Structure formats: C-alpha cells, structure tokens
Amino acid sequence: MQTLSRTPDLMYPELSSAMTITPVLGAFIGMSLALTGAGGGILAVPALVFGLHLSVPQAAPVGLLAVGLAAAAGAMAGLRNGSVRYRAAAVIGGAGMLAAPIGTALSSRLPTNLLTAIFALVLGVVALRMYRSGAHGSSTAADHRTVPGPVCVRDSTTGRLVWTRVCARCLAFTGLAAGTLSGLLGVGGGFLIVPALTRHSNLQAAGIVNTSLAVIALVSISGVASATAQGHMDWSLALPFAFGAMVALLAGQRLAQRWSERTLRRCFALVSATVSISLLVRVAHAI
Numbered sequence: 001m002q003t004l005s006r007t008p009d010l011m012y013p014e015l016s017s018a019m020t021i022t023p024v025l026g027a028f029i030g031m032s033l034a035l036t037g038a039g040g041g042i043l044a045v046p047a048l049v050f051g052l053h054l055s056v057p058q059a060a061p062v063g064l065l066a067v068g069l070a071a072a073a074g075a076m077a078g079l080r081n082g083s084v085r086y087r088a089a090a091v092i093g094g095a096g097m098l099a100a101p102i103g104t105a106l107s108s109r110l111p112t113n114l115l116t117a118i119f120a121l122v123l124g125v126v127a128l129r130m131y132r133s134g135a136h137g138s139s140t141a142a143d144h145r146t147v148p149g150p151v152c153v154r155d156s157t158t159g160r161l162v163w164t165r166v167c168a169r170c171l172a173f174t175g176l177a178a179g180t181l182s183g184l185l186g187v188g189g190g191f192l193i194v195p196a197l198t199r200h201s202n203l204q205a206a207g208i209v210n211t212s213l214a215v216i217a218l219v220s221i222s223g224v225a226s227a228t229a230q231g232h233m234d235w236s237l238a239l240p241f242a243f244g245a246m247v248a249l250l251a252g253q254r255l256a257q258r259w260s261e262r263t264l265r266r267c268f269a270l271v272s273a274t275v276s277i278s279l280l281v282r283v284a285h286a287i
Helices: 015-037 038-052 054-081 086-109 112-134 140-144 165-185 191-198 205-229 235-256 260-287
Strands: none
Touching: 015 038, 015 054, 015 191, 015 235, 015 260, 038 054, 038 235, 038 260, 054 086, 054 112, 054 165, 054 205, 054 235, 086 165, 086 205, 112 165, 112 191, 112 260, 165 191, 165 205, 191 205
C-alpha cells in the first residue's frame, strides 16, 4: 500500500503561517524601536496579540525578549561613549530585576481581559505623553529645564552622580515599578524610567536615554528568565520575532536620521492611541 507523505506545512498550517508572520511582526517592532527609541517596544505585545492572536500573558515574554535585546544593543553603544551612568543603571536595574518575577507571576494569575485593559490604559498614557512631547519638542530636554532641585545631582567635575539616601531611594523605587510592569505586561519600562531620571536628576539627555536602555536590558533578563522558568516563554515564536526586530532595528537607524523627531513622535502617538482603543474594544467584546 502506498502511503502519502505530508510536508510539515500541510500538517501544521497554523504553525507554518506563524513562523512566516512572526519575523515580519518583529521587523515592524524593530523599525518602531529604530525610529522612536526604546519606547517603541511597547507595541510589541499588541503586534503579537493582533498578528498571532495571542493573549497578553502569552505575548508579554516574547515581546520582552525582543525589546531587551534591542535595548542591550543601544546600551552597548552608550557604554562605549561613556553616556551610561552605570551605577544608576545598576540600582534601578537591580531593583527591577527583583520585581520582574513578581510581575510575571501576577500576569499568569490575573484575568486576561483585565490584563489587556491595563495594557491598553498604559499604552494610552504613553501615546498622550509622546504626542505632547512631539508637539513641544524633546520631552527629556524640555522637562529637564523646568524641574527644580533634582535629588540626584551630577558632579560637575567628575560627571558622576553624588549619591545620597534620597537619590538611591528614588531610583530604587523607579526600578521596582518598572520591573513589575515589565514582568506583568512585557514592556521595557522606558516610559517610566526616562521621566523619573529627568525629574530626579540633572543628567544630560543622552545619559538619561542610554542609562534607561541599560536598565531595560537588565530588567528584561530577569523577566525573560522568570517567564522561561514558569513555562510561559514560547521560544519557537520568541526567537524569530527577536531576530526580525534586531535586523529591522539596524536597518531602520539610517531612516531615523532622515525624519524629524517631532514627526516620528506624533506618528507613534497616533498609532499607539489607535492600538490602545482597539485593545479596549477587544476587551468590551469579550465581556
């Protein structure tokens, strides 16, 4: 009797489709990261939710891996040019690494609809902030000029932060909040870290951004490790998604230099707002 052999594509059409779409979705996120900075990674989870029909708990660790790798690449460049405040990154990142497993554990216990609604609201806040910064220029530089009396002051001679208990406490609290959200929602936490460093320190813009990237990379390690240990990481999706993101990130850095920062921020804000509303509609239909 002649037996008919089946190819993997015919046996598992959904798997084959996912393996084709996943790198493309990753490339979209990589381009977003290249054009808007680490904050663009917040779209990773919605891309997986709508593109691959994953739930937020399923998509969160996959998105976190891609964002963490992209942040690590940016942080390495910052370390080479000396703009990363590595002690501040260690304090914030250390606290975040402790909190990330807590967020990961909560992610698996909260109802999916509630988690999706929380993510949508966070994304909406990020969209509003980004739109405002696009309307008034760089938010980091603008906010820095208007914040009186930062608690973490950079020494004008050495360039290093002068450490006090208040400074360490503020940075550690920032890390705890960023780490919890990172594990819970699969976001890097840059939308919390950058405003906190702007408000509580007198670091230059490059130092704030690159220190934030270093923190995101550290926190992502903890979040990904925790998700893997708890069996929530799907590596068959995570690796091609991260690969697509990294390739597009490197290619998109050249495009970022051709467009104005204001235009990029406002476009990102509009996309984020649209995705936020779509997620809320999705939750409303599921109730």
